[in-house]
Amino acid sequence: MYRFIIRRVLSAIPLLIAITLVSFAIMQMAPGDFLTQMSLNPQISPQLIEKLRVTYGLDQPVHIRYLRWLWGVVRLDFGYSFAYHMPVIKLIAQRAAATLLLGLSSTIFAWGIAVPLGILAAVHRNSWIDRLTSILAFMGISVPTAFLALLAVFAAARTGWLPIGGMHHMSYEFMAPWQQFLDLLRHLILPTLVLGIGMLAGLMRQVRSNLLETLRSDYVTAARAKGVSERVAVYRHAFGNAINPLITIFGYYIGDLLSGAALVEIVMAWPGLGRLMLDALSGKDIYLVMGSLVISSIMLIGGNLLADILLAYSDPRIRYD
């Protein structure tokens, strides 16, 4: 098992290099750089821009810049953000924390509802609850995230029950810790719902169809023939086997947490990585873009690895060596 993990981590390195190489190349295709935009500002002298260019190493040829950047990454130095005037890694750490918080809360929300509902729908197949959940699931899968987020903001603005965006109230700094916590929760509710509903719907269908498949299997009939209760037949025997494909999906969601939340963050003014990435892209803040890409790639690879490891624990037939 450990050998498998080590091998997977090692094999991720060339993958990451390939991804960064491609991204770097793409960013180079863009006409101009961050300083070009700065030079449009008449208040900044051309000398200063030239100086900055040397400081940031933007005067070097592309491959040198890439290798320099790569060498920095090895030492956990992701470079410097032009726009924010701070090290990329610090900026990303701040923003990624906000995104992870949102991702985590919506994942918990989605799984917490999808799994029981999916089981209920499968066990009572073709009942009213199955039909209702399946209609809702189809709607959930089909609603575009941006549209849903706009609807949520619209509802919040019209009712005034919940904040329409952001992560903190303006007076957050002056609140007592428990008030701060409640404030954060209030701000978290809508983005969590919006992000969670899409996940929830797909997941519920998946739980349902997996469980229907295993409920039909011979070993569930064999378990019933042993005299196990219906509960044990469904939960221990059928669900125990239905869970394996879900674990793979779980890994995928983990991997997708950072980029999956981007639209919601942008509409709902959540100070996460998605907004940061968008700003960085439009500002040609190259090292910030690269840093975000690397982090989300690592998340993606890590999520898949996590799924493989979990799968090995839940399914004795799978052995890595």
Add this chain to the structure above:
Amino acid sequence: MSLLHINGLQVHFQTEAGLVRAVDGVDLELESGRTLGIVGESGCGKSVTMLSVMRLIQPPGRIMAGSILFEGRDLLALSREEMRQVRGGGIGMVFQDPMTSLNPVLSVGEQIAEAIEIHKRTSRRRAWSMAVEAMERVSIPDAADRAGDYPHQFSGGMRQRIMIAMAIACKPRLLIADEPTTALDVTVQAQILNLLRDLQAENKMSIIVITHDLRVAAQLCHDLAVFYAGRVMERGNAEQILSNPGHPYTIALRNSIPGFSSSGERLQTIGGNPPNLIDKISGCVFHPRCPTAHSSCSDLSPVERFVSDGRSLACDYHALGEM
């Protein structure tokens, strides 16, 4: 009193194509300590009958009529909870494919112990050691070490032994084996048949073997019931039926098996194809394929009648009557 008495059982399946009368009025009787073979071709209702005994018919199937008396109690009238006690406790069941009927994510020891825990109400540890004992009883080498292994780590024959251990762990009075050797190789099949025979001698339990292979039934069974199109054609003592079959279907079935007639001789066949159970056949269900059908066979459904001690036939023109 007989151990199992099935009376007028009817099981229907509502499918897209129409109503399938999978079991259409079946009577069966099994004495304690005996082995009953249920033979017939695929789709004749033999498995459905036995799943009905376990009350494991899943929708769209439904038991429409009949009674199933096990030790004098009607299983169809039991509450769910009472029925659960019968399953695995009073009646154990072994399925055809040991590959798919063992849960792949639970160790075999856990799966056997689960049955014991339910019916014997003992501690986990005690259940586990009883599970190991059950594995030893079905001759699995190094049972204590292998109880923690998972199904995929066993060969096909060993898996079927584990299925049997699971079914007999709580010492049921009746063991139902649904095609227990069909998925296995010939040499392994012989091992399993021997095992079943030994277990019966040891435990004095009754066994019902469902099989499409008359020869397997001949090896193992005291009694025989021949199914066709959801009905029983003939039942009685196995040796008598095989040496002197009475129903035209049984005769044809026996004669169509290569090895019964000596080599070189042409096999006798049953013309046509097995009936589609959606279309209702008037009269005797076998008459469209029966070589000796009379004109009245298409009108009157024959009543099962006793011909000699324990033999009964559902044919109005059976050959045994003249004896």
Add this chain to the structure above:
Amino acid sequence: MSSYKLIEVRDLVKHFPVTSGVIRARKIGDVQAVDGVSFDIAAGHTMGLVGESGCGKSTLGRTLLRLIEPTSGSIRYEGQDILRLSGRQMRPLRRKLQMIFQDPFASLNPRMTVARIISEPLEVHNMVSDAERNLEIERLMSMVGLDPSHAGRYPHEFSSGQRQRIGIARALALQPSFIVADEPVSALDVSIQAQILNLLVDLQKELGLAYLFISHDLNVVRYISHEVAVMYLGRIVERAPVESLFAKPLHPYTQALLSAAPGFGKDQRQGPVLEGDLPSPMNPPTGCRFHQRCPCAMGVCRHHDPLLEEMANGHAVACHLWSASA
């Protein structure tokens, strides 16, 4: 009926490499599906091939038709080594060598009507003119006992026995002289099985076909074969005319198979019941491949591989018990 050697197989070997590794596949072993097999089949005769699952009998059957390319060895059809032929040269020969399959559901293309299934080989080989095609389809369908008016139907509208007849009609369309029948009745009900077996026998008599009849069922093989070969882990361990094999099986494995195969009546077994399961064909035991399960194993069996030697009247066995050299 002439009985010259239609098919001659010599030292046929098929090893499937087993690989592992993600980027560059490394070979970690061989599945020795067929490992040095020789036999002849006379025109108009049936060679029965029995063995348990995984013994390589299906691979052998497919190798004979070059559906699987063998690792080494030779296969002669009417004296011509077909393994030396190019794909183009092989095409006319394909007509002569046909196959019938086990699974009546998987072996017919669900999107073709019966007429198209049967006429495809006719079109490919330009066997009949377009005008005569319908007549030929009707002839073939009647020959295998199907109602020609069902030619426009799709496979899913037939029962399994009828589907098997369609498969046979397809194989007969090219007027072959040799047919590999791979478990053609295993998936069928007993009453249907007898119909198909009779049909195969009738067709053999009528058309002078030779069969390689693969089955795990000794009784079926006994019924249909003139000669029988018993396979164990990629090797033929015994080969004999059918009467001789069933009357006097020599190899302990054949004896065990015969006694394991259920007959009518109780407790009529003579031989011992074999212990254990078939070993993996990837790492077959050294020496005689059967020695671990053999009730008569001797010291020599563990190290020396017995050769298939002819005893008398075409009865050959690969066993140290009978070997002259042992």
Add this chain to the structure above:
Amino acid sequence: MLRKQMADKSIKARIEHTSLSPGRLFLRRLGRNRAAVASAAILAILYLSALLAGFIAPYAMDRQNRQASFHQPIGIRWSDECGWSWRPFVYDYRSGKGITGYEKAAGKRYYVRFFVRGDKYKLLGLIPSDRHLFGIDAPGKLYLLGTDRFGRDIFSRLLYGAQISLSIGLVGIIITFFIGLTVGGISGYYGGAVDNLIMRFSELVMAFPSFYLILAIMAVLPTGMASSLRYLLMICVLSFIGWAGMARVIRGMVLSIRERDYVTAARSQGVSDWRIITRHLLPNTVSYVIVAITLSLPGYILGEVALSFLGMGIQEPMASWGNMLQAAQNIRVLTSYPWMLAPGAMIFITVLSFNLLGDGLRDALDPR
């Protein structure tokens, strides 16, 4: 000869008409699924409207009316206090006192007229015309779904936007499918080293954080780029990310069908590779492929929406559902002029229809 003719005749006469091909069975099962049939009908209407956008839309895509910025939707009426009318009509609206809001100018009816002359357009991009399905005499206004900031008719823009948003999915999936079929087919049919190489490469593509990558690519495109080129590039980028998954699906399908006995049977009869692929492999993958296409098509529509919504996709003044929705992002616009959300509803209906249809197709293919 006579015998042959008779046989020919008899065989044709006797072939029963009851026999149903697997394709027909599939359609029959699909027909029983009401949600799927309804979805198919909705999609047909949507695509047809997009095709005939110029004719159906009462106004041109970029027809502005500065006096009618953020005009609320105008309902078509059949009756008022003066009684019923056998012709539909609308009232005129005048700008009210505040910055926003238009008030009904009661009394004067403007009748909706059919096949009127109006803005010029090219039908199907070819035939110049100025006939519209319906319209109204100036100064009457026909804003069925209101207007945006520039006073452009949202209903008309939705129809023009549909041309982009609906076609991007279709074209995108066709490109993806074409690459997937070729690559996956080669990979599955030939196997070996080629297969290994292709599969490793597809894994590499799938390991990219695709959304950010697409965003990055779209972001570096020069802003002055022609919108048609931008549209094409967007399709290419979306397809490039999507082909890997499709190739793997098709490879798996080819692998499993290649091993079926009927393919072996065809090979044993000397049927050529080409004929096996076209007669045996492809027809048996068709239904799976249709399902896969239907179910993955919404991904492309949503991809366009996301990109255009973020300002990286289709640019003004071109209309797409994504960039129309972008206008609703402003909180003041959103709360005061909720009809700006109309494109979101259109996307929702379209994607929902594709999902329901795909699910119906899958059920019809594999009934349980």
